Amino acid sequence: MNCFGSRPFTRLCGRGCFLTPSTKPSSHVRFRFRFPPSGRRNLSVHPVAGSIGAEIRDVDLALLPENPGWVRQLREAFLQHQVIFFRNQNLEPQAFLTFASHFGEPVEYPFVKGIEGFPEIIRVLKQEHETVNFGGIWHSDTSYQQTPPLGSVLLGKETPPYGGDTLFANQYAAYDSLSDGLKETLAGLRGVSTSAKADASKTREDRIRDSGNPTAPAESFEAVHPVVRTHPETGKKALYVNVAHTARFEGWTEGESAPLLSFLFHHQVKPEFTCRFSWEVGSIAFWDNRCVQHNPINDYHGFRRSMLRITLAGDTPR
Ligand SMILES: O=C(O)CCC(=O)C(=O)O
Secondary structure: OOOOOOOOOOEEOOOOOEEEEOOOOOOOOOEEEEOOOOOOOOOEEEEOOOOOOEEEEOOOHHHHHHOHHHHHHHHHHHHHHOEEEEOOOOOOHHHHHHHHHOOOOEEOOOOEOOEOOEOOEEEEEEOOOOOOOOOOOOEOOOOOOOOOOOEEEEEEEEOOOOOOOEEEEEHHHHHHOOOHHHHHHHHOOEEEEEOOOHHHHHHHHHHHHHHEOOOOOOOOOEEEEEOEEEOOOOOOEEEOOOOOOEEEEOOOOHHHHHHHHHHHHHHOOOHHHEEEEOOOOOOEEEEEOOOEEEEEOOOOOOOOEEEEEEEEOOOOOO
């Protein structure tokens, strides 16, 4: 990279590096290269829908370690837009893990073992002959754990020629748009999440068969969380039930819970709360599991789709 210029004032080169005139006398002004103070170059953040999601453009994530200021900007974009997207980031597993580690602590996924050498990276795969896709239902990741993830990062490795998009839904907006009366009712409720609901557990079966995590317990996971959680970083309230894992309200039977849960399950994924991401090889989605649900669309039968996923440790929902 040549960062020398010929004009006698500080300016930015094409890559965001600062160029300043050398103090040495010279027949022509020489520029010294120095890195911009961290994060000086503003990353380019483009919302993709009215409610949720933004694409970060013109950034090479492999350069993140040299640009610590980008991490702060990305974190801000993540908290504001709830899911952030990148294109053309052909990261190898170690670089992918390094990227994700800037935003949290990578942890193992309970049911599927990691790829060779990387226990915290799982392959989210649907093969040509398979009919069910991993996680193919609206859900919040592993809400059946006592401390569900902060978020997950997904990297596209092989994508079908069409289809296989992922939908994301804003759970702050879902909560905010409820009536005051229902908000008051929900404030006193806790939801029981289980890993055993059939519509969700069947989406894991193919992967458990070929890459099951030997440390997974034989019995199902169960956890009780507030139906409305307060995001630990933004302080905003988000609806925190999901059709994949929430079985009932604590102290209520499944039958008693069903009508209100059914209303919430439909309400929380209304199109106006969502965005849709179309994958390419090298695309990344990083979602905030504390205020977002997602749903990968299973519309590419006969084609292979392969992603790498890293899960980041979260806290106890409050
Ligand atoms: O394949 C996708 O787009 C998302 C998969 C999924 O639901 C998950 O990793 O939780």
